[in-house]
Structure formats: C-alpha cells, structure tokens
Amino acid sequence: MTSVQPYPRAVEPRPPEPTFLGMPPFPEAARTALSDAQLRANLRKATHTIRARRQAVVDELPDWERLRAAGAAIKDDVLAHLPRYLEQLEASVTAAGGTVHWARDADEANAIVVDIVRAHGVDEVVKIKSMATQEIDLNNALGRAGIAAWETDLAEMIVQLGHDLPSHLLVPAIHKNRREIRDVFVAEMGRVGRPAPAGLTERPADLAEAARLHLREKFLSAKVAISGGNFAVAETGTVCVVESEGNGRMCLTLPDVLVTVLGIEKLVPRWEDLEVFLQLLPRSSTGERMNPYTSMWTGVTDGDGPRHFHLVLLDNGRSDVLADPVGRQALRCIRCSACLNVCPVYERVGGHAYGSVYPGPIGAILTPQLRGLNQHDVDAQTASLPYASTLCGACFEACPVLIDIPQILTRQRAQLTDLGRGPAHHAEKAAMRAVDWAFGQPWRLGLAQHAASFSRHVVGRKGRIGKVPRLLGGPLGRWTAARDAPAPPSESFRSWHKRTAGGLEEP
Amino acid sequence: MRIALFITCFNDTMFPETGKSVVRLLRRLGHEVDFPYAQTCCGQMHFNTGYRNEARGIARSFVETFAPYDAVVTPSGSCAAMVREQYPVLVGGAAPATAAGFAEAVGAVAPRVYELSEFLVDVLRVRDVGASFPHTVAYHPTCHSLRSLGVGDRPLRLLRAVRGLRLVALPRADECCGFGGTFAVKNAETSAAMGRDKAAAVLESGAQVLCAGDNSCLMHIGGVMSRQHAGVRVMHLADILASTGPHPELDTFPSGDLAAR
Numbered sequence: 111m112t113s114v115q116p117y118p119r120a121v122e123p124r125p126p127e128p129t130f131l132g133m134p135p136f137p138e139a140a141r142t143a144l145s146d147a148q149l150r151a152n153l154r155k156a157t158h159t160i161r162a163r164r165q166a167v168v169d170e171l172p173d174w175e176r177l178r179a180a181g182a183a184i185k186d187d188v189l190a191h192l193p194r195y196l197e198q199l200e201a202s203v204t205a206a207g208g209t210v211h212w213a214r215d216a217d218e219a220n221a222i223v224v225d226i227v228r229a230h231g232v233d234e235v236v237k238i239k240s241m242a243t244q245e246i247d248l249n250n251a252l253g254r255a256g257i258a259a260w261e262t263d264l265a266e267m268i269v270q271l272g273h274d275l276p277s278h279l280l281v282p283a284i285h286k287n288r289r290e291i292r293d294v295f296v297a298e299m300g301r302v303g304r305p306a307p308a309g310l311t312e313r314p315a316d317l318a319e320a321a322r323l324h325l326r327e328k329f330l331s332a333k334v335a336i337s338g339g340n341f342a343v344a345e346t347g348t349v350c351v352v353e354s355e356g357n358g359r360m361c362l363t364l365p366d367v368l369v370t371v372l373g374i375e376k377l378v379p380r381w382e383d384l385e386v387f388l389q390l391l392p393r394s395s396t397g398e399r400m401n402p403y404t405s406m407w408t409g410v411t412d413g414d415g416p417r418h419f420h421l422v423l424l425d426n427g428r429s430d431v432l433a434d435p436v437g438r439q440a441l442r443c444i445r446c447s448a449c450l451n452v453c454p455v456y457e458r459v460g461g462h463a464y465g466s467v468y469p470g471p472i473g474a475i476l477t478p479q480l481r482g483l484n485q486h487d488v489d490a491q492t493a494s495l496p497y498a499s500t501l502c503g504a505c506f507e508a509c510p511v512l513i514d515i516p517q518i519l520t521r522q523r524a525q526l527t528d529l530g531r532g533p534a535h536h537a538e539k540a541a542m543r544a545v546d547w548a549f550g551q552p553w554r555l556g557l558a559q560h561a562a563s564f565s566r567h568v569v570g571r572k573g574r575i576g577k578v579p580r581l582l583g584g585p586l587g588r589w590t591a592a593r594d595a596p597a598p599p600s601e602s603f604r605s606w607h608k609r610t611a612g613g614l615e616e617p
Numbered sequence: 618m619r620i621a622l623f624i625t626c627f628n629d630t631m632f633p634e635t636g637k638s639v640v641r642l643l644r645r646l647g648h649e650v651d652f653p654y655a656q657t658c659c660g661q662m663h664f665n666t667g668y669r670n671e672a673r674g675i676a677r678s679f680v681e682t683f684a685p686y687d688a689v690v691t692p693s694g695s696c697a698a699m700v701r702e703q704y705p706v707l708v709g710g711a712a713p714a715t716a717a718g719f720a721e722a723v724g725a726v727a728p729r730v731y732e733l734s735e736f737l738v739d740v741l742r743v744r745d746v747g748a749s750f751p752h753t754v755a756y757h758p759t760c761h762s763l764r765s766l767g768v769g770d771r772p773l774r775l776l777r778a779v780r781g782l783r784l785v786a787l788p789r790a791d792e793c794c795g796f797g798g799t800f801a802v803k804n805a806e807t808s809a810a811m812g813r814d815k816a817a818a819v820l821e822s823g824a825q826v827l828c829a830g831d832n833s834c835l836m837h838i839g840g841v842m843s844r845q846h847a848g849v850r851v852m853h854l855a856d857i858l859a860s861t862g863p864h865p866e867l868d869t870f871p872s873g874d875l876a877a878r
Contacts, residue, residue, distance in 0.1 A: 136804070137803065137804050137807075140804060140806060140807050144807065144810050150810075454811055455811075459807055497803050499800070500798075501665060501797060501798070501800075502793035503760055503761075503765060504760075504791075520665055520667070520703075523665070524667045524669040525667075527666065527667035528667060538666075545662070546668075546674070548657075549657040549678075552655055555626065555630075555658075559630050588802040588805040589801060589802055589840075591805060592841065592844065593843075594843040594844050595836070596632075596836060596839075599631065599632070601633060603628060603633035603637070606633055607640075608654075612640055612650075612652060613637060
C-alpha cells in the first residue's frame with residue numbers, strides 16, 4: 111500500500127511530554143485541585159455516571175461475589191508461582207514465533223523497545239493505551255531517540271495533544287470536558303498531523319469524527335505498534351487487550367511489527383481463566399457487560415497481522431511488591447479503575463494530585479510499593495499517599511479482585527511511622543506519645559479531661575469553637591479553618607459516672 | 618448477662634451525654650450496665666495513623682479490662698470495628714513471647730464487642746425501645762458501621778419504631794463524610810470539601826436532625842453545618858433512642874417540611 115501523506119507528521123520538534131516528577135505531596139496538590147471548580151464539576155459528573163452504570167451491571171449477576179473470589183484466587187496462584195508461569199509463557203510465546211525480552215526496570219525496558227524500533231528503521235510508532243508504558247515513561251525515551259510515539263486511544267490522545275498528564279487509569283482525560291477537548295483538537299491536531307475540521311463543534315460525535323480522521327493517517331503510515339496487555343495466558347502464549355474504541359485493534363493488525371510491554375503480574379495460567387476476568391473487568395471498569403473489542407493474539411501468523419511480535423516482560427519494582435506478604439495483594443490489580451470511580455477523595459481532587467500514573471486508591475497503595483516503601487525510606491510525596499484516604503472502604507467493596515486497600519494503607523502508615531521510612535513528624539509523634547501516656551492509666555486520662563474541661567472557658571463561647579488562627583492552632587487551626595469545633599463539656603462521662611453512681615444518685 | 622459499657626475515649630471526653638443516654642436507655646430496657654473505670658481507648662487513632670506499637674499496648678489493656686463481661690456495648694461503629702477487625706491484625710505483629718496469650722484474649726473478647734444498634738437488635742432483640750422524638754430525622758450510615766461491621770438497616774429499624782419520629786431519606790447516604798480521623802487535619806481541605814457535600818445532602822433531605830452511630834463523624838458534619846448556620850442539629854443514635862419527649866430547642870429551627878419547600 112502506498113500511503114500518500116498530505117499532512118505533516120510533525121511541523122515542529124515536539125517538547126518532551128510532561129511527567130509527574132517533582133509533584134508536591136498530596137495535601138498540597140489536592141489544595142490546588144480543590145480550588146478548580148470546573149475540574150470538580152467534571153469529575154463529579156463523570157464518576158457519578160460511571161458509578162451508577164457499574165452498580166447496575168454488577169447487581170444483575172447472582173454470582174458476582176464468587177467471581178470476585180475466583181479472580182482473587184487465580185491471581186494469588188499466579189503470584190505464588192510466578193517464576194514457573196513466566197517461564198511457561200516465555201516458552202509458549204517463543205514457540206508461536208514471538209520474541210520474549212526481560213526488563214528489570216524502566217531503563218532496560220525502554221532500551222529494548224528503542225532498539226527494536228530502530229532495527230526496523232522507522233521514526234514513528236502508534237501506541238495502544240497502556241499503563242505499563244506510561245509507568246516507564248516510554249514516550250519520552252522514544253522521543254530522545256528521535257522516534258515519535260502517537261497515542262491512539264481517544265482520551266490518551268487528548269492528554270498527549272494537550273501536553274497534559276493522565277488523571278485516570280481508564281479515562282486519562284476525565285478531568286476535561288467537551289469544550290476543553292474541542293479547544294485542544296483545534297489548537298494541536300494540525301501541529302502533528304491532520305488538523306481538526308474547520309468549524310469543529312463540541313458535540314461528542316463531531317469530536318469523535320475529528321479524532322477518527324486524525325488517527326487514520328497515523329494508522330495507515332505506521333510500521334510499528336506498541337501496546338500493553340490486559341492478560342497473557344501462560345499455557346498458550348496468548349496476549350489479550352480489552353478496549354472500547356477499536357483503535358487498539360487497528361494498531362494490533364495494521365503495522366508489521368508489534369511490541370507489547372507487559373508487567374510480570376499480568377499472567378493468567380490457563381485459557382479458561384479469561385472467562386472470569388472478561389466478566390469482572392468490563393463490568394467493573396466501563397460498567398458494560400462486555401467491552402466492544404477484545405483482541406487476542408498468539409505469536410505471529412503468516413498473512414494475518416504483524417509479522418514480528420516482541421513481548422517485553424517488565425519487573426520495575428514488582429518483585430519488591432511481591433516480597434511483602436500483605437502488600438502483594440496490589441499485584442492482583444487488573445487496572446479496572448472501579449476504586450477510583452467510587453472513591454470520595456478521588457472524586458474531589460482528581461488524579462493529578464496523586465503524583466503518579468497510578469492515581470486513586472490503587473495508586474495510593476501501589477505507587478509507594480513500586481517506589482520501594484516495603485524495603486527502604488521514601489520521599490515526602492510518596493509518604494503522603496498512604497494518608498490520602500479516609501479509610502471509608504468503598505474501594506475494597508468495589509474491587510473485583512478483593513484487594514483490601516484500607517488494610518494496606520494502614521500497614522503502609524505503620525511502615526512510615528513505626529519503621530521510620532517517611533519524613534519525621536516530630537510534633538505528631540510527640541502528640542501520639544502524649545495521648546498514649548494518658549491512655550496508659552485511667553487516672554491520667556481523667557487528668558487530661560479536667561484540663562480539656564477547663565479550656566472551654568478559654569476557647570469555647572456558646573458551646574462551640576469558631577476559627578482559630580492557623581499559626582496558633584496546629585491541628586485545631588486546620589480543623590476550624592472550615593468547621594466549628596465543639597467546646598469540651600464541663601464534666602467527662604467518667605466523672606459524671608463516679609459522682610452519680612451511673613446516674614442512680616443524680617440529684 | 619454481664620454487660621459492660623465501652624464509652625470510647627472520644628465520647629468520654631467530648632460527648633458524655635451520649636454515654637448517659639446509653640446507660641438510661643439500657644436501664645429503661647431492664648439492663649444495668651457496668652462501666653469499668655480501667656477502660657481508656659481502643660487504639661484506633663494510633664492504629665489508623667500508623668502507630669501500631671502504641672495501638673497494641675492499648676489493645677492489650679482493652680481486652681484485659683473487658684475480659685470478665687459477656688457483652689461489651691459501645692456507642693461507636695468505628696471503635697467496635699477497630700476491636701473486631703483490627704485487633705486480629707495487631708495479634709499478627711505481636712512479640713512471639715506474648716503473642717499466644719494476646720491472641721487468646723482477643724479471640725475471646727473481640728467477638729463480644731457490639732455497636733449499640735447491633736446490641737439492641739441482635740443481643741437484646743428489641744426494636745421498639747420505648748422512645749419518643751417528634752422531629753424530622755435523617756440517618757447517616759457511617760463508613761465503618763456500614764462497610765466494616767455491616768450493621769445494615771438495624772439503626773433504621775430502631776428509628777422507625779420511635780414515637781413521633783419522621784424519618785427522611787438522606788441522598789447519597791453511603792458516601793463518606795470526609796472525617797477519617799487524622800485525615801480531617803492531615804488533608805483538611807479535602808476533608809472539608811467532602812463535609813460540605815455531605816452537609817448539602819443533609820439540607821436536601823429536609824431533616825431537622827442528622828443522626829448517626831458515631832459522634833466523630835457527627836462532630837465533623839455538625840461543625841460544617843454550624844459554620845454555615847445551616848440550622849440542622851446532629852445527634853447520636855443513642856441520644857434519640859433515650860429520648861422520651863420533644864426537644865423544645867429544636868422548635869427554634871424551621872421544620873424539615875419548610876426547609877424542603
């Protein structure tokens with residue numbers, strides 16, 4: 111096929127794509143996000159819509175709880191016998207004509223992919239939406255090697271064109287509304303290929319058509335495609351990608367060369383295990399009974415699809431997660447994003463505040479582990495993530511593979527404080543010790559309560575405490591910035607009970 | 618049956634009326650409840666903030682204090698959940714020399730700890746506790762009572778049997794209020810944003826009184842509503858169930874019907 115290229119592939123050198131490096135700790139990043147009224151409205155609408163859809167399709171399955179248990183059990187079996195299943199996968203992929211590569215970290219994985227692309231003599235690739243390649247920052251690695259990487263997932267393309275960061279696992283542009291998307295298309299499409307049609311409106315159908323026209327040029331000219339994978343079957347060597355748009359299938363079938371970057375935890379042992387996950391995943395993520403496109407391929411097939419298939423198996427901290435007996439549950443994750451969609455904290459602050467490609471509750475437990483919290487000290491941003499939760503448990507309730515996210519969060523908090531792997535919070539530690547001292551003996555608690563009762567004469571008028579200056583107040587200042595606090599009562603329960611014999615001798 | 622009241626450190630210090638309500642309510646139902654003075658706290662704040670070693674010490678004295686009782690009743694869903702769900706986790710990290718004894722004590726005491734509505738419905742098997750509260754009430758299911766303990770509709774069944782009480786539905790009831798213990802100060806802005814959304818739902822419900830099984834969440838939501846001069850009161854479930862007549866001070870607020878209109 112001779113492809114005529116009427117539009118420039120890139121009219122100017124692309125700047126590096128933004129990354130999460132240098133993001134402030136969660137509370138600070140959240141403050142910025144909370145002040146963006148448009149962002150909060152976009153997030154609220156999107157999460158509430160998808161939440162309701164998920165609930166409806168989950169409620170219609172009588173065996174949902176058994177499916178969840180099965181999903182967790184299959185993943186636990188994979189994690190318990192990971193080396194064996196990985197070697198089995200390598201053998202079956204190789205037997206089917208594919209090439210398997212092993213990458214210990216992001217640098218190794220990026221180098222492998224760059225070498226493969228260079229070996230085929232091209233300077234651009236098309237990409238299927240993939241969390242693993244986001245995690246290793248592959249696009250910038252390719253860019254440094256002079257290779258342009260075009261995201262073809264609609265939402266991922268919006269993020270890329272807008273020089274933005276993803277804020278959701280499944281819908282990385284969830285923080286953008288239609289008008290903002292239209293503006294990005296109009297301003298940016300023409301700089302990297304076919305421009306947006308003149309007079310583009312913000313109607314979803316028009317936006318989709320603009321994306322279709324723009325992407326078609328990319329699909330028809332690309333010789334190499336790069337994907338992630340939702341599942342890989344150890345016994346058959348089959349890799350599976352689940353998607354909604356069909357753009358992934360274009361990448362999987364048109365180019366000559368396919369490179370798949372796969373986290374080592376993405377395995378399932380047997381073909382029939384897909385039965386469980388292909389029910390759990392679409393219902394949990396998009397709230398659909400079945401996703402529109404499920405693509406599976408086993409090595410290479412003459413005259414059908416890519417002629418070269420490379421599978422890059424990525425560790426990048428996963429072995430360290432696996433070493434932790436409690437935290438390793440996080441490796442069951444199938445990236446459905448149900449926990450994000452039900453999370454009340456995510457709904458208010460969005461994904462960028464988590465400072466990682468993995469936002470929301472799963473990000474709060476996975477990112478710190480991938481950054482080594484199970485083994486060593488971490489920086490302040492990482493240390494803020496396990497506290498980015500009220501422990502309300504909505505995530506655990508929604509998780510299709512039963513990851514006990516609240517339990518891992520409190521464990522990570524213990525790693526940060528008891529084991530001292532986070533920045534030292536001397537004031538908090540002293541306060542906790544003081545409270546602990548008071549709780550050590552009932553008389554000490556009584557003493558503290560008398561002090562609290564006395565303080566009501568100082569702080570509380572009309573039984574409540576209004577705004578306390580932040581500088582003076584410490585925790586009380588942070589509390590009363592937006593909420594009143596009750597003044598301590600004149601008498602504790604314990605004093606009342608002693609004085610009146612539990613109310614029997616009350617005057 | 619020997620019944621102990623675990624008041625919780627928070628209620629003991631900040632909300633003694635709720636403890637008095639539990640004592641009066643159970644007395645009205647014919648049960649004297651002991652208050653062992655050796656009790657202090659369940660250790661939840663320490664556990665949830667990452668101070669497991671301190672939490673373990675507090676848990677040890679908790680199970681020692683309450684070992685002699687057949688049932689422990691507490692007016693807090695999150696403290697009951699701490700004992701029943703997290704004490705076994707603390708057993709896992711205990712020093713080998715003392716782990717066996719601690720595990721045994723936790724195994725004996727933890728299952729006998731009940732949140733108030735569980736105790737009334739499952740242990741005493743009552744629904745109508747003889748209360749009267751002629752006001753409009755919305756019930757907020759706190760996260761730990763809803764998702765950790767699974768108290769289900771027990772509080773609602775109790776409230777529906779209260780004379781004169783008009784129960785209204787709280788929109789988006791199962792959404793967290795944003796308190797979250799130390800989250801309320803570590804992530805104060807996010808916590809307050811969630812609290813304001815919860816307060817908006819309360820106003821939407823048209824209730825005069827918001828009721829829940831945890832004073833901690835109520836202090837947060839109530840603090841937001843007080844700052845907004847919203848005119849809605851917060852009351853613990855125990856305080857409503859102990860009530861035997863109208864609360865005149867509530868008449869100073871517009872009735873739920875008016876607010877909804």
